[in-house]
Structures are given as C-alpha cells and as structure tokens.
Amino acid sequence: MVKVIEVKSLTKKYKNLTAVDNLELDVYKGDVFGFLGPNGAGKSTTIRMMLSLIKPTKGSIEIFGMPLKKKRYEILSRIGAIVEKPDFYLYLSAYKNLEILGKLSNTNVSRKRIMEILEMVGLEKRHTSKVKTFSHGMKQRLGLAQALLHDPELIILDEPTTGLDPQGIKEIRDLILYLSRDKGKTILLSSHILKEVQIIATRMIIINRGKTIVQGTVDELMNSEKMKVKVEVDDVQKAKSCIELTMWKNNLLSAGSNELEFKLDNHEIAILNKHFVESGIEVHSLVPTRSLEDYFLRITEESEL
Numbered sequence: 001m002v003k004v005i006e007v008k009s010l011t012k013k014y015k016n017l018t019a020v021d022n023l024e025l026d027v028y029k030g031d032v033f034g035f036l037g038p039n040g041a042g043k044s045t046t047i048r049m050m051l052s053l054i055k056p057t058k059g060s061i062e063i064f065g066m067p068l069k070k071k072r073y074e075i076l077s078r079i080g081a082i083v084e085k086p087d088f089y090l091y092l093s094a095y096k097n098l099e100i101l102g103k104l105s106n107t108n109v110s111r112k113r114i115m116e117i118l119e120m121v122g123l124e125k126r127h128t129s130k131v132k133t134f135s136h137g138m139k140q141r142l143g144l145a146q147a148l149l150h151d152p153e154l155i156i157l158d159e160p161t162t163g164l165d166p167q168g169i170k171e172i173r174d175l176i177l178y179l180s181r182d183k184g185k186t187i188l189l190s191s192h193i194l195k196e197v198q199i200i201a202t203r204m205i206i207i208n209r210g211k212t213i214v215q216g217t218v219d220e221l222m223n224s225e226k227m228k229v230k231v232e233v234d235d236v237q238k239a240k241s242c243i244e245l246t247m248w249k250n251n252l253l254s255a256g257s258n259e260l261e262f263k264l265d266n267h268e269i270a271i272l273n274k275h276f277v278e279s280g281i282e283v284h285s286l287v288p289t290r291s292l293e294d295y296f297l298r299i300t301e302e303s304e305l
C-alpha cells in the first residue's frame, strides 16, 4: 500500500491551547479517509497544516513521499482542496468563474476540460447561469469543480457538506464516491458527523481535543466491536434467572427495572431473543447501540454545550 499522507507527532499550539496534540495519521492511495471529530477537535487546524496555510509547532508531514516543508510547491500542485466556503464572482457564470480561477492559479484549462468538470459535478446544464442564482449545494459543487480543475491526485475537503440539505449532502457523497471509484482519487474528508462519513469512507480517524481516539478501517472500527444491546422484557427477575446457568450470564452488563443490557456480537442478538421467548419471557424490544457511536455522540454533544 502506497502512503499518500504521513503525519508524525504533529502538534499545533496557540498560546496555552494545544489545538493538535502529537497527531499520527496515515492516508493510503485510493482511500476515502474520514477525518472525524466534534467541533473544535482540531480537524481544520490539521488540514491547514497539511496545505501549508499555517506552520506546525512540532512534527512532520509527508505527502506523496516528500516532506511538505521542503517540497511545498510540488506537493500543493498535486492537491485539490476546499477549506473554506468557496468564493466566486456572483455576477459571472459558472463557466466564466472556472475559466478565471484556472487562469489565476496558472492552470491551463481548455473549454473542453471546463465542460468535462462541470458535467462531473452535475452543473453542465447551468454553465451559463450566474453563480448568484445557485443554491448552496450548487455553489459547493462548483467549489469542488474548482478544486478539480488541475486534475489533482489528492483531494482534501474540510466539512464539505456543512449547511447542505439531505439532497445536497447526497450529491456531494455521490461525487466523492465517483471520484474515488471511477477516477482513482485519494480523498481526505473531514466531518463532525460519524454516520455521514462511515458510509463512504474506507478508513477513518476520530480525534478529540487534538488527540487520536481511534484509527483504522471503517469495517474494523464499526463492525469488530461487540455491541451493547438493550433488551426490554416484561419480567427482569425472571429473565435474569433464566440466563443464570447459561453462557449469556457472561454477556450481561447491567439490569434495570424493565430492561437488561448485554454486550453481544451481531449474530448473537437473534439467538438471545429466541432463548428468552422459548423460556416464556416477553421481549418488548432489542435495541443495539454501538459503543463507538455512543462515544462519538457523547463527545459531539459535549463540544456543543
């Protein structure tokens, strides 16, 4: 596996606040890499360091196997990024905007290339429309078009779906999948919403207060863990005694007044349910919650207090 980004001991301090704290991160070629964390976790700060917009206090960043500090220009010319809400000339057309932005960044873009990119982001039919008539989602897609003009190998998107409605979110998600699967791009995508990233990412990292919480493939992180399952029953005492002499006893985490909590593998849920029903216990509900999801929800809620 070829490493596209390798971050070591990356740290950024602002006075007495450590925004990024000894971060280690690896992105491989072909990854859709989910960079997750609640608001204020340090995602943008990390991305800004990767794009050489701010200087790390400590640590190193290698991209395409080269140190960013020494090969800044070479590296950045192979990256396409959206870090802030893209700015456009509102009174000019989508096409004209891309033409001008291409010229400003010294990218030699033909009409064919601009139309090809507009088609990729689903704006070809609106290429003559003024950008001021665009929805937020369309502007976001035009931003992505701009980032793609010079055909970068690595695409870095900082919270690209912020403020979009479900349809807009889906369009960006489909576009990311297309760029990854059909165009072979490597993509780093930051978000504070686990669910949004989990469905398209191949690998991910979760950070909080600048520190890594977990990192790995999405399958490893989302599926390998046993789940906590809340089982609501008609009679907790009876349910407890019916598992007393079975292996299920080892899976029991806690018992409340009308529910039991178990730690189970996915396939065990139905078997436990059957056991209860066959023992004459009424099961009103079985609700699985993944502990990583629980955890993520908690830190996200804390950050929003």
Ligand code: ADP
Pocket (backbone or CB within 6 Å): 014, 017, 019, 037, 038, 039, 040, 041, 042, 043, 044, 045, 046
């Ligand atoms: P995220 O992108 O995960 O929401 P950020 O990287 O924007 O988080 O912020 C991480 C922390 O660093 C926050 O506590 C934020 O307030 C702080 N921070 C970011 N930029 C600056 C800055 N220029 N000066 C001081 N503190 C900053």
